[in-house]
Amino acid sequence: MxxxxxxxxxxxxxxxxxxxxxxxxxxxxxxxxxxxxxxxxxxxxxxxxxxxxxxxxxxxxxxxxxxxxxxxxxxxxxxxxxxxxxxxxxxxxxxxxxxxxxxxxxxxxxxxxxxxxxxxxxxxxxxxxxxxxxxxxxxxxxxxxxxPHFLRWVDIDRIRRPRPWTIAKWAQTRTGQLSPPPNVGEGRWISGPESLKEVHVLRGRVDAIVTGVTTVLYDNPRFTVRPPGNPAKPPLRVILDSYLRTPTDGRLLEAPGEGEGAGALHVLCQAGANAARHVALERAGVKVTGLRSSEEDHVALRDVQEWLWTQGVRRVLLEAGPQLLTRYLEAGFVDQIRVYTGPVSGGEGPSMAPWFGKLRMAERLDREVGGDAVLESFVLGAS
Ligand SMILES: NC(=O)c1ccc[n+]([C@@H]2O[C@H](COP(=O)([O-])OP(=O)(O)OC[C@H]3O[C@@H](n4cnc5c(N)ncnc54)[C@H](OP(=O)(O)O)[C@@H]3O)[C@@H](O)[C@H]2O)c1
Known part of the structure; x- marks a missing residue:
């Protein structure tokens, strides 16, 4: 030697x-x-x-x-x-x-x-x-x-009560709304095509995408992975839907297009929710799981986290609207954020802007992609 x-x-x-x-x-x-x-x-x-x-x-x-x-x-x-x-x-x-x-x-x-x-x-x-x-x-x-994020991941409390690493990603207008103003035009996204490409790459690098049923009802999304993301191992698609309102004829149930990947579709509802809807969704190919309810009568997020862990999910992408995002942030279940701010002002729904004053961020990075501003950070909690 x-x-x-x-x-x-x-x-x-x-x-x-x-x-x-x-x-x-x-x-x-x-x-x-x-x-x-x-x-x-x-x-x-x-x-x-x-x-x-x-x-x-x-x-x-x-x-x-x-x-x-x-x-x-x-x-x-x-x-x-x-x-x-x-x-x-x-x-x-x-x-x-x-x-x-x-x-x-x-x-x-x-x-x-x-x-x-x-x-x-x-x-x-x-x-x-x-x-x-x-x-x-x-x-x-x-x-x-x-x-330092790794020290938080292997912290003894987190090892004892494990939950997946959760990345909350959202696109917002300059004023923090997640839905664009109506005059922006049909089919127009808040963020541009370059940002969307990044999101597909990110989707290909998580075990599951989680969203709320209202996003499914409003946007009729598919949550597929397209190139430049890797469609070969698409993440599970998990809908938090306390009362089984997910439609059986939505685009989530369509077969992925050529070159696209779509993971298994799971709906997490309150245990005992509408039996007829349960059967209809399972017949349509959805895996339905009943979990405990929160005090606010939604599916309990702690149970969602535990369920994801038992499915082998270690890294999650939360692509939800302001309601579910807020619940996740309040519960302290968000480990990392990626926020795209597009060149549009105003918009519909509550603004996420107040959260930027509350979140304790670490190792923040601000960058640009296409015409959008991107903020990435680890989250230590909220004050
Ligand atoms: N710009 C973006 O990045 C982005 C991303 C996603 C959505 N959006 C927009 O956001 C809008 C929808 O917003 P949203 O806030 O109503 O949708 P959301 O946060 O995705 O979904 C909210 C729903 O999730 C269900 N849910 C299940 N468990 C929950 C829990 N523990 N806590 C809270 N909610 C729980 C609730 O309905 P049940 O209790 O009845 O199940 C609730 O109504 C749409 O216009 C969509 O276009 C924007």
């Missing part, structure tokens, strides 16, 4: 650079941590890799793949440097420790241990037991700086 000719200072710099760049993808990968990795050969970084999006390959796998593509033989790779301890369990992808062992690399240097109490140290132990040299550069890419 070649000796690594890098000082601890250089390693620290590599780790800090990787961590900074990985952090740019924080909203794409959450609730996973943002991670970067590099392969070193002859004292140089020959390849880097990042966890680009939730469900996609991890940084270690990307870095090793990119290193292989350089043509430099694996026998000349000195070390894999990675901002966070490699995972040793199967999640959306196989364990990174398997990929590292298969690559033949003999040394792994990490900048931070896995903060998840269930996995901390396990990846490093597994590599050590397989005979690899493992080194920890303390404080080089501290997880509380690099991916």
């Amino acid at each position: 070649a000796t690594l000719s890098l000082s601890e200072q250089s390693l620290r710099e590599i780790l800090v650079d990787l961590a900074k760049e990985a952090q740019l993808r924080r909203f794409e990968v959450a609730p996973n941590p943002a991670v970067g990795a590099a392969v070193i050969s002859g004292g140089q970084v020959i390849a880097r890799g990042f966890h680009e999006f939730w469900g996609g390959p991890h940084a270690e796998v990307e870095a090793l793949r990119n290193a292989a593509a350089t043509g430099i033989p694996a026998s000349a790779w000195d070390a894999l440097v990675v901002t966070l301890e490699p995972c040793s369990t199967t999640g959306k992808t196989p364990p990174c420790t398997d990929a590292i062992l298969a690559s033949g690399i003999r040394r792994v240097i990490v900048g931070s241990l896995d903060p998840d109490p269930r996995h901390r140290g396990a990846g490093l132990r597994q590599l050590q037991e397989a005979g690899l040299e493992v080194e920890f550069v303390p404080r080089a890419s501290e997880i509380d700086r690099v991916a």
Whole structure:
């Protein structure tokens, strides 16, 4: 094995650079941590890799793949440097420790241990037991700086009472309304086509889309995934419909068009809701589940969250109107927001604008796409 000719200072710099760049993808990968990795050969970084999006390959796998593509033989790779301890369990992808062992690399240097109490140290132990040299550069890419959202995800209370990571996405006018003013014109969206493309990408990277029955009744949506989103694994489509008002002849029940993906359709209602509607919806191909009621006589959101978790749903996209959005925000069930503000003023229905004064946001990012302003942020709660 070649000796690594890098000082601890250089390693620290590599780790800090990787961590900074990985952090740019924080909203794409959450609730996973943002991670970067590099392969070193002859004292140089020959390849880097990042966890680009939730469900996609991890940084270690990307870095090793990119290193292989350089043509430099694996026998000349000195070390894999990675901002966070490699995972040793199967999640959306196989364990990174398997990929590292298969690559033949003999040394792994990490900048931070896995903060998840269930996995901390396990990846490093597994590599050590397989005979690899493992080194920890303390404080080089501290997880509380690099991916604080991940600390919230693996918080002991959340592990005890798990619920999916929930991203609330909405499009609003400049004054915060989610429905455009009537004079805007038939079929006109608040946000533009570039924003819609982003939404399809996002839909392809969640396990479920959740909405309220009023949105179904007003908009007759389909909640499909179209390119540039990945239609191959479309998310479940989940309608919160306490009294089973979802129509059996809506577009949700149409087969997806060519090149589109549409996930299984679920309606969550109050237990014992209208038996005839229950049968009619199930005959139409909808899966209907009865849950407990909230004090306000809607389906209880805590039960919705638990039900989603039992279905294997870990990342949810909430695409609802102001009523359900407000309930989710009040309940503290929103972990992340993506808000598109289109170049239209006024509109119908309540404005979401007051929420921007109430939400405690973290790591906020403001950007533009097409003619729309986009706000992305993690949500710590509401005051
Ligand atoms: N611009 C955007 O991003 C966007 C996105 C979606 C919708 N919209 C617009 O929003 C409008 C509809 O707004 P909305 O606020 O009435 O629709 P919504 O929030 O999507 O749905 C509200 C309905 O959800 C049901 N629900 C079930 N469980 C609930 C719970 N725990 N808490 C609250 N509601 C629960 C309620 O009816 P039951 O209790 O009877 O089931 C309630 O009437 C439409 O005009 C649509 O175009 C805009």
